Amino acid sequence: MTEDEPFEPVPEKSESFGAETPVTGKSKMQAAWSADDGESESSAQVASMSQGQIFEQIYRPWEGTLNPRWMRNWAILRHHLLGIFKKGHRPWNIPTRLFIFFVVIASMTDVAMALLFGMIGDTTLYDFWGVNRDNLYAHVMGFFPRNILYYPIVAALLVGGMISEDRSHGTSAMYFSRPINRFDYAAMKFLSVGLILFFIINGTLAIYYFVDILVMGKGWAWIIDTFPMFLATFVCGIILSFTYTSIGLSLSSVSRGRFFPAIGLIAILMGTKAMAAIIDSLFDKSLLYVISPYDAVAHVCQALIGTEMTYDHPWVWSLISVVVINGLALYLLANRVSSLEVTRE
Amino acid sequence: MMPDMTQHGKAEVEEWKPVSNTPVILFDRVSKTYGRINALGGVSLGISGGVTGILGMNGAGKSTLFKLMMGKVKPSSGAIRLFGTDPWKNSAPYSRVGFVPEHEKLYDWMTAFDFITTFARLHGMTREEASKEATRVLSFVSLDDVMHKKIGQFSKGMRQRVKIAHALVNDPELIILDEPLQGCDPLARTTIMNVIKQLGAMGRTVLVSSHILHEIERITEQIVILHRGRVLALGNSHAIREMLDQHPHKIVIDCENPRELSKDFVDLDEVTGISFSNPNKLLIETKHLGEIHKKLPEIIVQSNQLVTGIDNPDDDLQSILMYLTGGSL
Amino acid sequence: MSTKMDTIWSKLDRKSTAIAEFTMRQYRTRISTWVVLGAATVAIFLMLLFYIEAMNTEIEAIDNDGDGLINEDDIDWDNLQDGVNYVGEDDDGDCENLDTTSQRDGNNNKNECDVLIIVDTLNGTTYIYPDANVDEDPDEDKYGKEAGHRAFILGIGKFGIVYLLGIFLPLFLATGLIREEMSDGTIHYMLAKPIARGEVLLYRMLGYIGLTWPYILGLCGLMCLITGFTGPGDGIFRWSDIGVWMTIAWAAMLVSLVYGTIFCAFGIIWKNGVILAILFAAWELGMAFVAILSGGDSPIRYFSVIGWGMIIVDSGVAICWPDNWQLIQSGLWGGGQGTENFLGEPEYVPLPGAEPLDVFSGSPNLGTSSWLSLIISTLVLVFQGIMSWFVGQSIFKGKEVD
């Protein structure tokens, strides 16, 4: 026992207080001392606690008009989109932001290559990288690495906590106790993920196309020639973002964790693709590709852009498949969002 | 008196024996820091027997204290002993411990009975023993009529009782309850308080933490006060109050004629001050509350005055906490 | 009953089965478990449909030698005996009818009207030298069905079951075994009991195995039955496939156990352990491709889990289908018709099914007998599992749980 005890050890038995306290167990309190040997830096503990603040608490009323529905929705959208760049909005985690940055850079390799070889004037290599039908298709729908390493992973990271985190943090209460209906909520969440994907895919596509025009000094004839292709590819980018978003968000709405939707999305995209590829290589039948969201979209895009078809079945089947997959996902999403609890689950 | 602090309990569960002649819980100069935050700084205490309330504000170190006891976190320095054994990386002492965590989460998909039997088997019971014990503890917390219902259907109070029951299944000597009353309605609260008191009466060592001081007052008078990671006081709350000599005790007596009544007190040595805060109140200040109170009924009866109230306005946990923490309440 | 047995069983029955049973019931109550298992089953059976259709479709016969007759001289790859590398039988007798001995023994191996197969041990290439007009017009349907059947089993077995199932089941089911309890706060109930954390991890894994192993066994058993009855062959059931399916199931079970333990440990280490798990899965995907496509030649696969799983399957194939490599080679040779490439080497037109079978087959290549490599790779996987449990439990032990 040290010298600077703040109080005396309590006697072993509290007999002095004869009253039969509710506690009738053998009340023994031993070894009651504050064992500061005087060496530890006791100063470290003093400053932190906020003492009861002395300030005048004044209720300030606010008389203002509230904006209509579309402004509220804009606020949700802004909250999610700006969170990628700025503090004070939805805090996307660092790995997600870094990966988005990486993907934006990495998906512009074709821009860099086209520029490089265009500048050097190496026509063979420029033809290999420059804007043409196949390269436009490849910018959006190329499987390796874009649709295995870039876009699906971005979609998985974005979609992971989108709705499920609202469920686990209880922030869904913040939306639904305010004048925001479930449709708006789901639609804005959808739009935010879709837009981020759209900006990554179609943004870089547009850069690719227009940089080629500007730097290479392409003429009107070339532009008239290629612009329909570019538009078709642009539409393909939208279909791709839409499909990934709808599958991912529906997974996010059924789960409470952040990881099930992410793994689920990757599993669906890669698993169906792998299955179809096994069947294709074994029996030379491409039909199973209709269940793979990536391949269904790719097939439709091949038809739209007009590149060589790599699938044997008619592309309309893939179109139907794209519609069905999106329909199912959106149905699941709508169904789950309408049954979201107001409080934390 | 002090147990052997060099002992590192590495023994198997079956071979593990509590060290005799030590307090059930012993903290020796335990500190715990999280990064730069000092959660506990040099806490020493020993507790055996009875119900003990752990008090302190949010962030005072209560939950860190419990986590250290339950081997969830490692002390930055110092030694912790449960029945004389270090609980970090050694779960052997928990065969004699029942722990009720603060978390509300329970396995909603299980029935109360299944939940308790499953966790009873982790104490090394066979299926038969486990189901026998489960039935016993569930009736102890009076949930025997619903024990085959899913926990997900239970209300908060019932869930708390399930948690308490699960902690009691091994007939523990030490029961630790972290905020057992939080979120319960008054009915459930009364039931749980009675259960806790009963456990104390059975001679178990029970630790209870709560934010609500008067709840603790209703359960026990044996308290530990933590503040900013330090033990400020420990023992019987009234005894602690008595030790706080620098704050004279106040006795307020409601009567018709306080000035008249005060004359009987002026002569007493123990009285350090008398004042009249209000025409019908007599305020006596003293450093020896017990002495005054011993004489008080006699004096009043002899004075023939109608006294309608006696109060020690600062002999409660709220005041103790306030005095000890330097008025930050 | 000896009391010793009694105590061992009842001791186990207390803690281990309590947690394992609890874990399995927890799985049972989660919808996600059923979604994952259901989706996997549906996917496998969807692929099975394509297989059944292929098995019931006649492969069009081609007149490979252009003599107007079809399939008149089939490949006799099933004549292979161990150590004998000449096979082939002149079914239509057009070799026997040749006049001179030198014509009848074009490959100069002193055997008339046979096929000489030489394996170059340096680069593993197989050369096929037939005597004239031997096995020159094989039966495409017979060959294609057999090869297609084997390729399906290996393709679905190696990639579908051992890799995809083996990695996605643990990804969904094992990553959260401890982590989810930690983030829910329910781990406090388990850790406040007189049980070591390493044991908790072990028994949780036991519960995980209790769910996944029967599932894998059931799935493989069902597949074995269906393909065994549907597949080509003279008998009513293809008995030799059973061994291959057994090794596929065994590999998938071991692989999912090792992945499960690793992912569970990732979950303990970091709250975003899934990211580590996905990175690891990507590495394993690469290794799966290396192991499958290199046919068992690449030593880098030893630094993976899936590589050893593939060795188990390859050993099983080597044991149960000893004629498999010859089936591939003769199919790739396809009767010897084809053109010469610019190096002067013949490029044969392969028979249907030969190429996929070639892709999905491999050899254990451990330099030992097939049985020994089966045992070695099993031991390696078990060792990997034990090591990851050990690492996981020592991290778990020192983990501060909030």
Added chain:
Amino acid sequence: MERELIIQSTALTKAYGPHVALDSLDIKIERGATGLLGPNGAGKSTFLKTILGLIQLTSGEGEVLGYDIKTQGEKIRQKIGYMPEYDALNPGMEAIHQVRYSGELIGMNPSIALQRAHQALEYVGLGEQRYRKVSTFSTGMKQATKLACALIHDPSLIIADEPSNGLDATAREFMLNTLETTVNMGQRSVLMASHLMDDVERVCDNIVLLHKGKLAAQGKIEDLKAIDREIEIHVWGSANKMEETLTDRGMKVRREGRVMRVGHTGDETYNQILQAAADVGTQVRRMHDHEASLEDLFLVIMERLGHEIKGSEDLLRGV
């Protein structure tokens, strides 16, 4: 203050399948502070969701702030500040932005919302900590942030679900003070659900007590309290003997530990008690008229309804 009704409902019923969560409630809530009480699972949260216009009623009608709860849910939610019971904050966001965003969700302009967020956080006592992340907050600060989120648009009615849950004495005191200030100074109404009767008693004038989806009591707290006079004493030493002595002298004694309640039969009771204490030699540390607290009231009402809640079976949600 005029007796203006902010919430009224007639025969409000909500059933989930066969389970009736709210059973024809006729509730009238006046301006000011009202406590919403009831045992766990009595239907409080369902009632709150109903008045937020979030769930479809099975039958009955209701009005909140003059808007119909069936059709004008969106209008109602613009006028209400809701403070949920559980965590409802994104731990990765700074308090100020969290509050600002909650204002934007109501429909405030971003710049105005930011300005109001500063005010609201100042008001709930988080002026200093407003740029800190929510994840670093203590329970009390989180509760205060939630309150700031609810107050940002200056709602006419604040619904606080368990506002003092998990708070220590300081934070609780502050929270209750803030709610009181909001009612008294800001002239706003507060509907507060809580299990801590002391808190309700401090802040609220009126209560609504639900039990198993039915209205068990509503009205002013004072009117509802039964007046059954008892003298409460805290004794110190020889409690058993004291109890015996008091009983022997013909007094009604209820005892729990060192606390006893003695039936009040007249002013002489005080002296009788003290006389007994003097005779026994026990110390009477406290003696005062026992005023029934809201908690007693709650327990009494529950006891009256108690024929139905003997077993825990009846307390089960659902079923």
